[in-house]
Amino acid sequence: MRTDAKTHEIIVDLTDNLIVSDKVYNGSGYPLLTLEEQTAANELPLTYAPFIASVKKRGLNVSEVICSSFTIGWYGEKRTKRVLKVMCYYIDGAVNFYMRPIEGITATVDLDEMKITGYHDRLMVPVPKADGTDYRESMQNPPYDTGLKGMTVFQPDGPSFTIDGHTVRWANWEFHLAFDMRAGPVISLASIYDPEKDEHRSVMYRAYLSELFVPYMDLTEEWYYTTFLDAGEFGIGLCANPLKPLRDCPENAVFMDGYFTMQDGKPEKISNVFCLFERYAGDILWRHTEPALPGDTITEVRQETSLVVRMVSTVANYDYIIDWEFKQTGTIKVTIGLSGLLAIKGSVYTHKDQINEELYAQLLAENTLGVHHDHFLSFHLDLDVDGDANSFIKTNLKPVRVNKKDVPRKSYWRPVNDMAKTESEAKIKLGLGASEFVVVNPNKKTKVGNYIGYRLIPESVSSPLLSDDDFEQIRGGFTKYNLWVTPYNKSEKWAGGLLVDQGHGDDTLAKWTLRNRGIENKDIVLWYTLGFHHVPHQEDFPVMPTLSSGFELRPTNFFERNPVLKVKVPKQVKWPNCTK
Amino acid sequence: MRTDAKTHEIIVDLTDNLIVSDKVYNGSGYPLLTLEEQTAANELPLTYAPFIASVKKRGLNVSEVICSSFTIGWYGEKRTKRVLKVMCYYIDGAVNFYMRPIEGITATVDLDEMKITGYHDRLMVPVPKADGTDYRESMQNPPYDTGLKGMTVFQPDGPSFTIDGHTVRWANWEFHLAFDMRAGPVISLASIYDPEKDEHRSVMYRAYLSELFVPYMDLTEEWYYTTFLDAGEFGIGLCANPLKPLRDCPENAVFMDGYFTMQDGKPEKISNVFCLFERYAGDILWRHTEPALPGDTITEVRQETSLVVRMVSTVANYDYIIDWEFKQTGTIKVTIGLSGLLAIKGSVYTHKDQINEELYAQLLAENTLGVHHDHFLSFHLDLDVDGDANSFIKTNLKPVRVNKKDVPRKSYWRPVNDMAKTESEAKIKLGLGASEFVVVNPNKKTKVGNYIGYRLIPESVSSPLLSDDDFEQIRGGFTKYNLWVTPYNKSEKWAGGLLVDQGHGDDTLAKWTLRNRGIENKDIVLWYTLGFHHVPHQEDFPVMPTLSSGFELRPTNFFERNPVLKVKVPKQVKWPNCTK
Missing domain, CATH: 2.70.98.20 (Copper amine oxidase, catalytic domain)
Structure with a gap:
């Protein structure tokens, strides 16, 4: 966890309610972002004067702006601050705001200080229109999809798992x-x-x-x-x-x-x-039809x-x-x-x-x-x-060239097994x-x-x-x-x-x-x-x-034979013949 | 079709009930085997004395033998006969006869003459046992599979297709x-x-x-x-x-x-x-959860x-x-x-x-x-x-090396489109x-x-x-x-x-x-x-x-946008609340 602008590795004994150890970590990298940190960071631009000016310059209304947090990776810098970048979007009545970026701005947030420590408005780009971006069913315009008839999975005796x-x-x-x-x-x-x-x-x-x-x-x-x-x-x-x-x-x-x-x-x-x-998707677990035997054709099919x-x-x-x-x-x-x-x-x-x-x-x-x-x-x-x-x-399937007088084939493949001894051999x-x-x-x-x-x-x-x-x-x-x-x-x-x-x-x-x-x-x-x-x-x-x-x-070769040979044809569930 | 030991390419006018053309084909290759030919070929060994002797030599009973037809390919021979090979299996009460080959015998059938024209009994190999090979549900032995509870797809209003x-x-x-x-x-x-x-x-x-x-x-x-x-x-x-x-x-x-x-x-x-x-397998056609907007979280999901x-x-x-x-x-x-x-x-x-x-x-x-x-x-x-x-x-995704002062990245990929002009360019x-x-x-x-x-x-x-x-x-x-x-x-x-x-x-x-x-x-x-x-x-x-x-x-890019944006949430089919 992160506290006092430091990363702590803490081992806790839950039974005895004790902190067993608390070490400060000084290597590279920081822990998982918390939801609270992201929420706080996303709100920073909305009260940050240069950002407000950037939004105004674009003819947009800051009350319709929403921001999202992006981790910044590492590009060889000797950075010691825990920072992220914030990208912002224009809502203005739309819900699919990710389709409406306010492009050209870079805002860097220091998470320990929870403030914007870097800001650059490089260029102005139009915000894409909201038309046609709403994915809510209630907001679709004609022509509507005609829709499929109702369909459900029906398990009258309940699931087979516990x-x-x-x-x-x-x-x-x-x-x-x-x-x-x-x-x-x-x-x-x-x-x-x-x-x-x-x-x-x-x-x-x-x-x-x-x-x-x-x-x-x-x-x-x-x-x-x-x-x-x-x-x-x-x-x-x-x-x-x-x-x-x-x-x-x-x-x-x-x-x-x-x-x-x-x-x-x-x-x-x-x-x-x-x-x-x-899940029963109509797939076939295994099957065979045998028409060649004396008597009736055998057809055995099991469902997946x-x-x-x-x-x-x-x-x-x-x-x-x-x-x-x-x-x-x-x-x-x-x-x-x-x-x-x-x-x-x-x-x-x-x-x-x-x-x-x-x-x-x-x-x-x-x-x-x-x-x-x-x-x-x-x-x-x-x-x-x-x-x-x-x-x-x-197991590599190795192509083999044939040079045998009594076989007219010129090639085939053969599986060659190779047991990996070390990590290098298994990359x-x-x-x-x-x-x-x-x-x-x-x-x-x-x-x-x-x-x-x-x-x-x-x-x-x-x-x-x-x-x-x-x-x-x-x-x-x-x-x-x-x-x-x-x-x-x-x-x-x-x-x-x-x-x-x-x-x-x-x-x-x-x-x-x-x-x-x-x-x-x-x-x-x-x-x-x-x-x-x-x-x-x-x-x-x-x-x-x-x-x-x-x-x-x-x-x-985990099993001696097909482990689903004995899987039963499932009990037939009748379609209910009663009022819908 | 095949008649008089020749391959005919016949064009028939179904409206006027006429043969428009009938050409004898003299190139390489023969037409599809008919079911009748295969049935006839499969029965030949059972009355062929050398085969009956081979079966007896193996201590097997010829009345329990069944044969199957195999096409023979081409290995550079200047063969002019339409032939196939027949492999035989031992039933003896078993249904899964493909697990019980009578190995070591090669029998060649001339299809036009419908007789065995080549025969070689090279070696004796035990016929695998039938134990455990039967796949019929009725013939399984304990321990049985416990079975899953019944499950069906239920479409009370019928299918949506015509x-x-x-x-x-x-x-x-x-x-x-x-x-x-x-x-x-x-x-x-x-x-x-x-x-x-x-x-x-x-x-x-x-x-x-x-x-x-x-x-x-x-x-x-x-x-x-x-x-x-x-x-x-x-x-x-x-x-x-x-x-x-x-x-x-x-x-x-x-x-x-x-x-x-x-x-x-x-x-x-x-x-x-x-x-x-x-088919409704429980899969998701598309979805998004949007917790970031003011007000309630939006979750829109469509079923596949x-x-x-x-x-x-x-x-x-x-x-x-x-x-x-x-x-x-x-x-x-x-x-x-x-x-x-x-x-x-x-x-x-x-x-x-x-x-x-x-x-x-x-x-x-x-x-x-x-x-x-x-x-x-x-x-x-x-x-x-x-x-x-x-x-x-x-479209090849081409790795590109970056050499720009203002960008700390060293590489990325770029799609490169190449429209194939000829057949060679599309292999x-x-x-x-x-x-x-x-x-x-x-x-x-x-x-x-x-x-x-x-x-x-x-x-x-x-x-x-x-x-x-x-x-x-x-x-x-x-x-x-x-x-x-x-x-x-x-x-x-x-x-x-x-x-x-x-x-x-x-x-x-x-x-x-x-x-x-x-x-x-x-x-x-x-x-x-x-x-x-x-x-x-x-x-x-x-x-x-x-x-x-x-x-x-x-x-x-066939559609201007996601063509399933307007797909409706299907009509809810209630599980029927009536006697099974």
Whole structure:
């Protein structure tokens, strides 16, 4: 926490109500911004004379202005002040103020003094019009959408899962679900029932979204520093929303609350911070039709039903939908949906033909630029595959040239397994070649002798395009590889470091792994970085349709055979034949 | 068609009941196998003395044997006979006979003579046991799955789509859906309503799965030739199954029939070959929470509902689930699910420790090998983006080094657009670098001056690992690149060629594009190849949990703004409060 303009690392004994230790931290980086600090900072310009003058000069009314806080990163400065920058927007009856930036102004706030310590009004740019930016249903103009007929998920006997404190049990799964103000949902002690062994077998000790890096690609004075580390600067959990029943989650959802600490240490509740629901999307779990046997054609089909744990975090303009999905097959699927509002920059331009300079952005509407940016999400995946001593195997599908007289084939491929011995051997950029990535328990094998394992399967792949020596890339150094493996270390929780606001990138996954520690037959952590490059398009304006990506953790010779072979055809729920 | 041991290309005038032309084809390749031919070929071994002797020698009972037909590809031979190979399996009370190959025998059938013309019994291998391979629900042994509580999709007012002949209308979409015995579902004349322009705008002239290439990686005498072109050899449509209501498709599905021609020219119906249903999986179409405004927090959320068109094709052991999904955002999403049964090879081995040779396969159970293989699916995507004259733009996100005194940044990225002029410039291997691929209408722009376009977004990416000069890779040459663009040509429908059984690969997408034709501002076709490398795992035995991949076609500056801004919160369907 931050007090007396110093960062304190305080360990508290809750049982005995004692402060066990209180150390002042003098390294680089500052803790998470509190909501109170941001609120206070956002109000400063509204009473700051130079800002009021800037607003007047633009012919705007200061009572219609709203400001938002932006962390400033680190660009090699020897700065010792805890500061942020404030960008302001014009409401004037509109609600979608992020579409209406008051461009050209840079206002720097010292958070410890809570005052504006830097101010520059560099240029005047028109504020984009509000027309067509309102996203509220009640404010839409004709022609209206005709609407679809009503549809719901109907579970007359209630859900098939139980929640006991924070322990969730569903189908063959059992796991613990906790809320963290930095990471949001934390899944731990996930295990799956194996009917063949008649026991719950360990899959994952703990997993969560460790950091979220969002670098923008605009080099101008007002924008160059916008390279956010959302988890460590703003808190994915702290920015979580109470989920809206029937909207954010379907009718069959069950909700859970979450708690975080306010600046004064008091607990604050976020109601409905998680929802859990069974998902049946009409998908097929497995099937086969066999027409070749004597007698009738056999058609056996099982339906895919899964359990979804959802949280939504709105970090200022962006909404992140975080789904952890548990499948009966043993697969854990993580899906990240990006929605909400683009970071919009004001512009003098109303048509592309007028543009003769580099804008770092796409023209989405008159005077409205969507700035190029990336989103990189780093997941801490501490798998414990059938026990905590695990190893990491890269399987490369190697093309082989054939030179055999009796075979007319000239080529084929062969999987080549390579067990990574050290951290260096497990740094992997995806997209180059055909590979599988498996965390195995090297001490256990299936009956026929395969290592028991779980495999990471990426959905789409993105890697950073920034230079390694660039300041923001040093701070977001954990994005350099899509996959990393580390030996478990209690202090290595956050891929971008513990204290990241204005941090120098000296405590990241990229730095820890330079020690090149052994990772064979150890309690290891798999880190996966998922990325999006975002060139905005007009369809993203004035609110973005959800853009999704994710990954799966899938059992790979973990079970002796298909674990959903015995999944039953579900009890048929009749459509109720009664008055609506 | 095939008659008098010749391949005839016959053009028939259905209106006047006339044969317009009848040409004998003398090039490489033969037409689709008929179901009748396969049935006849599969029965030949059962009365063939050397085969009966082979079965007896193995201590098996020939009345419990069942055989299946396999196309043989082309390996440079100057063969002039239309032949296939037959592999046989042991039922003996089991239904999952594909798990029980009678290994070591090669039987070649001449289809025109319909007799066995080649036979070799090379080695004896144990037939894998049937224990645990039955996938029928009624035949499972304890411990049973406990089962989930009942769940259904409930649409009291019926579906929101209409089917008028073969024209489907749903939400903002309108398209034609046809059944083809080779391709399965064919989507054509797809257009979307633009409320801003108050008109339906063209998106896609025609799209379908053009070929499906499945090369296996086993070099032994009995397996080396297994490199199938499922669409052109077996027919994705011809192998389609009647969909099982409530299993293959949810309760709210509507079914359509399909027709194909039998060997004698008579039409045959496949009932319920397609299902159409509205899908609501609990996903969020778009959302934003705005806590920063004066007054109450705004939370606006819209639910994602889509329309799914499904067909399932069972090509012998494999089941392919083909979904065309239409979204209100304008996105068309194609998902291919692989389920069914692996191609299994018998083996002497019961444990990995016994293995000292290369097996081209994974040991999945005692005496049971899952052979390494790929699946490549080539889609013919004839987009007509707001008209038929289109161009293809590659947008590369280019890393740029910064050398500016006033900016502390050292790097950023910039999208660089490159409009492909010829077919060569549009051959693209994915996975290398950050790019976007857009089909645009170069004659139309949005109000602010962006090209109107639709973008292809791959889900996961695979490329072939076979040598370019390898025979099967020549026949499957269309897999070399993930993306190709051709000018529309009526005769270029099938990526692997019109006649592919035993074909020499002289009529493929790879060959057509060697002409390097112009593709700018023309009616163009985008070809996308989706791939899976499959190293089987024990979870795939004895029936595979569905493995999925796909791609999206997404509007990209096609609309002036988010086309789902005005989508309504759906009418709330109350859970019926009446007796179940």
